[in-house]
Amino acid sequence: MLMRELYRLIYxxxxxxxxxxxxxxxxxxxxxxxxxxxxxxxxxxxxxMFNKNCFAQILEGAHHRIQETFERIQCDPRHSRVAILDxxxxxxxxxxxxxxxxxxxxxxxxxxxxxxxxxSEFDMNRLTGETIFSLLRSHLYAAEQxxxxxx
Amino acid sequence: xxxxxxxxxxxxxxxxxxDLESVDSTCGLALIDKEAQILSxxxxxxxxxxxxxxxxxxxxxxxxxxxxxxxTKRLRQILFRDQCxxxxxxxxxxxxxxxLHISGFRQxxxxxxxxxxxxxxxxxxGNGCIAGNNSVISSLVDKxxxxxxxxxxxxxxxxDSLATIMIGLDGFKQVNETxxxxxxxxxxxxxxxxxxxxxxxxDTVAYYEGDTFVILQTNQAQPSSxxxxxxxLVELLQRxxxxxxxxINISASIGLATAHSENDTAGNLTKHAELALFEAKxxxxxxxxxxxxxxxxxxxxxxxxxxxxxxxLFLQEFELFYQPQASMQSKALxxxxxxxxxxxxxxxxxxPHSFIALxxxxxxIQKIGKWALFTACKEASAWPGTLKVAxxxxxxxxxxxxxxxxxKAALTASxxxxxxxxxEITEGLLIKDIQNTIKQLWAIQALGVSVAMDDFGTxxxxxxxxxxxxxxKIKIDQSFVRGKxxxxxxxxxxxxxxxxxxxxxxxxxxxxETKQQFDYLAANGCMEAQGYYIGKPVPAHKVRxxxxxxxxxxxxxxxx
Numbered sequence: 001m002l003m004r005e006l007y008r009l010i011y012x013x014x015x016x017x018x019x020x021x022x023x024x025x026x027x028x029x030x031x032x033x034x035x036x037x038x039x040x041x042x043x044x045x046x047x048x049m050f051n052k053n054c055f056a057q058i059l060e061g062a063h064h065r066i067q068e069t070f071e072r073i074q075c076d077p078r079h080s081r082v083a084i085l086d087x088x089x090x091x092x093x094x095x096x097x098x099x100x101x102x103x104x105x106x107x108x109x110x111x112x113x114x115x116x117x118x119x120s121e122f123d124m125n126r127l128t129g130e131t132i133f134s135l136l137r138s139h140l141y142a143a144e145q146x147x148x149x150x151x
Numbered sequence: 152x153x154x155x156x157x158x159x160x161x162x163x164x165x166x167x168x169x170d171l172e173s174v175d176s177t178c179g180l181a182l183i184d185k186e187a188q189i190l191s192x193x194x195x196x197x198x199x200x201x202x203x204x205x206x207x208x209x210x211x212x213x214x215x216x217x218x219x220x221x222x223t224k225r226l227r228q229i230l231f232r233d234q235c236x237x238x239x240x241x242x243x244x245x246x247x248x249x250x251l252h253i254s255g256f257r258q259x260x261x262x263x264x265x266x267x268x269x270x271x272x273x274x275x276x277g278n279g280c281i282a283g284n285n286s287v288i289s290s291l292v293d294k295x296x297x298x299x300x301x302x303x304x305x306x307x308x309x310x311d312s313l314a315t316i317m318i319g320l321d322g323f324k325q326v327n328e329t330x331x332x333x334x335x336x337x338x339x340x341x342x343x344x345x346x347x348x349x350x351x352x353x354d355t356v357a358y359y360e361g362d363t364f365v366i367l368q369t370n371q372a373q374p375s376s377x378x379x380x381x382x383x384l385v386e387l388l389q390r391x392x393x394x395x396x397x398x399i400n401i402s403a404s405i406g407l408a409t410a411h412s413e414n415d416t417a418g419n420l421t422k423h424a425e426l427a428l429f430e431a432k433x434x435x436x437x438x439x440x441x442x443x444x445x446x447x448x449x450x451x452x453x454x455x456x457x458x459x460x461x462x463x464l465f466l467q468e469f470e471l472f473y474q475p476q477a478s479m480q481s482k483a484l485x486x487x488x489x490x491x492x493x494x495x496x497x498x499x500x501x502x503p504h505s506f507i508a509l510x511x512x513x514x515x516i517q518k519i520g521k522w523a524l525f526t527a528c529k530e531a532s533a534w535p536g537t538l539k540v541a542x543x544x545x546x547x548x549x550x551x552x553x554x555x556x557x558x559k560a561a562l563t564a565s566x567x568x569x570x571x572x573x574x575e576i577t578e579g580l581l582i583k584d585i586q587n588t589i590k591q592l593w594a595i596q597a598l599g600v601s602v603a604m605d606d607f608g609t610x611x612x613x614x615x616x617x618x619x620x621x622x623x624k625i626k627i628d629q630s631f632v633r634g635k636x637x638x639x640x641x642x643x644x645x646x647x648x649x650x651x652x653x654x655x656x657x658x659x660x661x662x663x664e665t666k667q668q669f670d671y672l673a674a675n676g677c678m679e680a681q682g683y684y685i686g687k688p689v690p691a692h693k694v695r696x697x698x699x700x701x702x703x704x705x706x707x708x709x710x711x
Contacts, residue, residue: 009393067393071341074390075348082390084398 006093007066009059010086010129013079015052024052027078032102039099044069047101047136055079056132060093086129094137103136171196172204179265185256187211187230199249199265201242211263215251218242229253230261239268241289248289286336287343292357297365300355301420304369304410314377314409316366317424318346318384321402321436323362334395341392342403349383365424373409374441381405381439389437404431405439426450457513459495460506464518468494471526472688475697476541476659476681479673484701486539486573488681489527490688491519503543511547520548521557528565528572530691535698541573541603546580549587555594562598569599573623577605581616592620603659608643617654624679625651629662632672633682648676 017027028050039045044061057073059066074082095101171180171191179196181189187210197203202214212230216223219240229236230253237252248268254261292300304313320326320342327335339362346356346364355367368377388403406428410420423442429450431440463469473487493501510516524542531540548554562569574595580588592602601623604616609628617625627647631640644660651658660672663682672680689697 005396007396063396067341070393071344072348075345075387080386084391084393087393087396087398089396 005063005089006060006091007063008086008088008090008094008133009057009066009070009084010132011057011070011082011084012132013055013057013082015050015054015078016080017078028102028104031076031078032100036099038072039069042069045093045095045098045100047095047098047103049103049132049136056136058095058133058136060090060095085132094133101136177266179263181211181263181265182260183211183230183263184259184261189214190260196263196265199267215240218244218249226251287340287347288358291343291347291364292355294357294359297355297357297359297367298421300367307370311370312373312409313420314368314371314373314407315420315424316368316377316380316384317359317406317408317421317428318364318366318388318403319406319428319432320362320388321404321432323401326399326401330394330397330399334399338392338394338399338401341394342388345387346384349380349387359421363428365421374407377407377409378439378441381407385437385439402437404428404436406431406442407439408442456506456509460493460509460513460515463493463495464515464522468496469519469522470494470690471523471530472690473530473540473694474681474688475686475701476539476679477685479669479678479680484538484698485679486541486571487531487534487694488541488575488688489523489531489543491523491543507545511545514547516545516547517551517553520545521561524557524561525564528561528567530694531571532565532567534694537571538698539571539573540567541575543575543605546577549580549584549591552591554591555598558595558600559598562600570601573601573603575603575605575626578607578609578616581619585619589620596621607647614650617650617656622656624657624659626681627658627660627677629682632660632668633662633664636668636671644672644677645675648672651678652676 017024032048035048039059039061042061042065044059044065046057046059046061048058049056059069061069171182171193174180174193176193176195179193179199181192181196183189189207189209189211192204192207194204197206197214200214201218206214212223212226215226219242222238222240226238229238237250240249240251241247242249250266250268252264252266254263301313301315306312320339323335326338330338343356343358343364346366350356350366351368351371353368353370357365357367359365366380368380371377384405385403388401392399392401406424406426408420408423408427423446426446427440427442430446431438434440470492471489472492473489475484476486476488477483478485491503491507493506495501507516510519527540527542531538534540544554548557558572558574561567562572576592595602602620603624603626604622605626606628607625608631625647627644631644648658650656657678658676659679659681660668660677661681663669663672663680663684665684668682669680669684686697686701
């Protein structure tokens, strides 16, 4: 029963990728390429937001698929201090069109994310899943309508 | 390979009967001929292999092939060479592991013995045993194979070493109880998966037992490599797990040991890692510890202490000493605090701070506390007048809900009047489950027994605690009284005394050693005193003598 139920996971983690922006772009490109392929196979959709301090990621999918995906992500040395903001059952997917939408650091939403982090004095525990969720969703929907989203 | 019991069974059976059909056993038994055809077998044999007696006369391989086709090749090798041994069959449907022991060929038979594989081959914890669903664990090396790998290890060069990284999950038992077995089993599988993901291809990841895993490292620079792995694992296993719609957090402690040459410590390697793990868990959850020589001695002593503490009550090794308490105004004795002593054979007399915490951890405190209550009440009932006895109560004694009954029983058995008994509790008691504790305190008070707040000022002192229950007394901790007084300690003592006056609670200063201290406290309104200046703790049989001489001497002493 639970296995088939649709869940959404929202987590934050600290970036451990070092080097210049080329290095970072390459690594993020890798992360996206692999996650998009594996997510498509596993029926996972979601979004990833990145700035130079943090990753924020949303995963949607069947409970056991999220478990497997999250376990794989957990062991990735490119991030650390993973904090789960939200993990709960949902009725519908909010990112159904994206196997992994990406919002990079030059993006408005990411800048907003940065500002939220500053406002919460970098205390990730004070950031809620809802904040991340609405930020990403509103941005991605707006971008989709502008047809300018680099997804 | 371990010795095969089947050889022994063959001797017994061939000497008696050849018909196994009626042998009632949880083990499967079968006799096969040179061509591996089943001549006779009991019901359990077919049952364990999910087949039936229809297979009599057919090859045993056709039956095993049924549940584990991958085993056929290896089994054929054992069966058609004249070898004895055992083979673990893993059911392709439910991953259950069966161990098939094969005896040597003795004309005209060979005996097969089939049983559920030893516990450590299956995913187990607690008292029961379940095979993991889709188990990563069952793909790991098991404890037997791990031990074999360690004992067969030979250094390939002078700088080669073998390191054992033993990983134990902290508090897994509680997690298991909280989330249930199936979920706990999934958690173990996720842990196994994380270990596999971070280990090198040359490492061996083994499932050791219960909540414990081992990673063997060869050909790495030690201790740096194993230390780095341990650091990474401690961090990685602290990261959350998603189980059954929830986030589960757990931590792991790690014990490390290494061998550098084959006659070094290879045989003791896992034992050393176990000791180091034990030490790591003692130090702090989520830490790692390398094996050191002194650990063996330290842990042995600790275990001896545990064993002897568990039987100390039975061997009547405990004794109560009594330290006098006097009124500062009337300078008369008001009572004694009962202090427990453990007369440990050979090692000598131990005071409570060296064993009470251990007794609390071992769960022995309930029995020891009960003994102390009964003994103190009985011994105090022989004292003259209204002299009180104060007995220390551990927070643990409030946990099983029997405390009030125990106190009642101790009073009844001794005939001591309730108003002559005072219980001493510490502030720490009121942190956990405060409502339940206060309820018990009121029930104790209803018996006519008073309750004093001990060691005030050392713990989580909160005025709120003093307000939550009508304590009969605040005991000012001796650390503020004895030795050299600082402005700070003086201010604190004065503050507690005025607090007592304001709340109409008596104050007693502990650790009063000199006339100077006594006078200072008395001048500031402290009501009672305890300490060497009044008298040292004395054994029960000397209490009466003390009372008499105290009364006798008091007129000639400063106290008068």
